[in-house]
Amino acid sequence: MTQDELKTLVGRAALDYVVAGEIVGVGTGSTVNKFIEALAAMKDRIPGAVSSSVASTERLQALGIRVFDANEVGELAVYIDGADEIDGRGYMVKGGGAALTREKIVAAQSRRFVCIADESKRVDVLGRFPLPVEVIPMATQRIVRQFRALGGTATVRLKDGKPLVTDNGQHILDVTGLAIREPLAFESEVNQWPGVVTVGVFAHQKASVCLLGTASGVQTIA
Numbered sequence: 001m002t003q004d005e006l007k008t009l010v011g012r013a014a015l016d017y018v019v020a021g022e023i024v025g026v027g028t029g030s031t032v033n034k035f036i037e038a039l040a041a042m043k044d045r046i047p048g049a050v051s052s053s054v055a056s057t058e059r060l061q062a063l064g065i066r067v068f069d070a071n072e073v074g075e076l077a078v079y080i081d082g083a084d085e086i087d088g089r090g091y092m093v094k095g096g097g098a099a100l101t102r103e104k105i106v107a108a109q110s111r112r113f114v115c116i117a118d119e120s121k122r123v124d125v126l127g128r129f130p131l132p133v134e135v136i137p138m139a140t141q142r143i144v145r146q147f148r149a150l151g152g153t154a155t156v157r158l159k160d161g162k163p164l165v166t167d168n169g170q171h172i173l174d175v176t177g178l179a180i181r182e183p184l185a186f187e188s189e190v191n192q193w194p195g196v197v198t199v200g201v202f203a204h205q206k207a208s209v210c211l212l213g214t215a216s217g218v219q220t221i222a
């Protein structure tokens with residue numbers, strides 16, 4: 001199976017976790033796009049979704065799925081999202097699509113986080129994928145130096161030759177050279193650096209379940 005087919009497989013499998021009659025939290029990315037396509041088939045059985053990005057909002061609305069503001073609704077039963085890396089404990093690196101801040105917000109508002117990913121995302125130690133960090137632009141160079149002190153190399157993510165601007169009007173640093181062996185402590189530490197909006201380690205908001213697309217089918221890791 002191709003990577004795209006594996007994404008379709010887990011996108012469809014995630015429908016089993018959507019609770020009829022309840023608003024669903026929806027992440028961002030190419031795997032989630034497969035989920036959104038599948039969700040259209042049951043749109044009449046849910047009131048709608050809370051979305052983690054402008055891009056996902058547009059896709060949901062194009063399929064006739066109502067999108068609620070996170071402040072309009074209470075706790076969500078389930079949040080479905082992809083990952084750039086996931087380890088055996090459900091800790092993840094996210095933010096390859098620059099939507100990490102809103103993803104963490106919707107994840108925190110949800111009782112259950114169902115991660116959908118193809119098997120290339122499974123790692124033993126987080127850090128092979130460049131770690132995305134959303135930052136306030138005036139703090140960028142100090143944060144670059146703080147990562148350098150930890151052995152990481154941080155670069156500003158560009159789009160069309162200019163710093164990419166997130167849905168929240170901020171910038172993204174991508175950090176290479178880290179081996180994140182203690183994701184909970186790492187996330188807590190980096191979150192405290194002034195100017196960091198969100199670090200792309202999802203340890204405090206880890207996956208409750210991971211649906212991993214493999215050549216032999218969907219593997220469920222709980």
Ligand code: 5RP
Binds near residue numbers: 032081082103
């Ligand atoms: C976006 C994300 C995505 O979930 C992550 O990048 C995985 O994306 P894809 O499913 O396209 O591989 O965190 O900010």
